[in-house]
Amino acid sequence: MQEPIKRQIAFYASVPTACSYLPDRTAVTVFVDPLARMNTGRYGWLVERGFRRSGEHVYMPYCPGCSACVPARIPVATFEPNRSQRRTWRRNADLTVRRVPTAFDPEHFQLYQRYVTRRHPRSSMENYGPEHYASFLKCEWIESYLYEFRLGTTLLAVASVDHLDGGLSAVYTFFDPDLPQRALGVYAVLWQIELAREMGLPYIYLGYWIAECDNMRYKANFQPLQIYQNDRWDSFPKSLSSI
Secondary structure: OOOHHHHHOOEEEOOOEEOOOOOOOEEOEEEEOOOOOOOHHHHHHHHOOOOEEEOOEEEEEOOOOOOOOEEEEEEHHHOOOOHHHHHHHHHOOOOEEEEEEOOOOHHHHHHHHHHHHHHOOOOHHHHOOHHHHHHHHOOOOOEEEEEEEEEOOEEEEEEEEEEEOOEEEEEEEEEOOOOHHHOHHHHHHHHHHHHHHHHOOOEEEEEEEOOOOHHHHHHHHOOOOEEEEOOEEEEOOHHHOOO
16 A cells, blocks of 8 residues: 555644643644545554554644654564563463453453553543443454453453554553552563564554653663654664653
């Protein structure tokens, strides 16, 4: 799929709103025409150019005077876990993972509510009801699944993952906030890297790396990382690793 796709899709810009990542800034989003016909191929082409999805809403930050949101992906073939990540992998070896359809599940929703209340207090996501939560994850035109991480029968984490021709896209992960020692968010990414390797897929798309946002800065720990800037993917600069 090449450049003609871009000419076949209409793009619109939102009105400026308060930024949900950096409270002192204003955000503008470019989004794909909601009436455009989408499929895995088209969306994969957009993901490779920095777009993401929330439900069936495909978007990309495009804020005047700000470039803090930087698309990031992990090249699976060259990724090497660091010492901390290897410990996290071993620590969670007792978990089992099961793939389930992207559908509303009360058990998932209860875990999600606990997670956002503790990890993202006062955010708009804290007020999601069952219907809004379900629409946030579900998408009819993409091959998407939920992966349950359990200790015995106890649900510890859920990862929403899109399967694309060029990789896996990590849509959203939520987990038990009372188990920080397990580093479940890190483990979910490591597990997806292994899944991509098994499937012969080259990349894990992580969404946006934001140096000034604690909740988004962690992505730089997965090295080597690639970031999308100036219409191309480049290696993550070592000078940014300490930010």
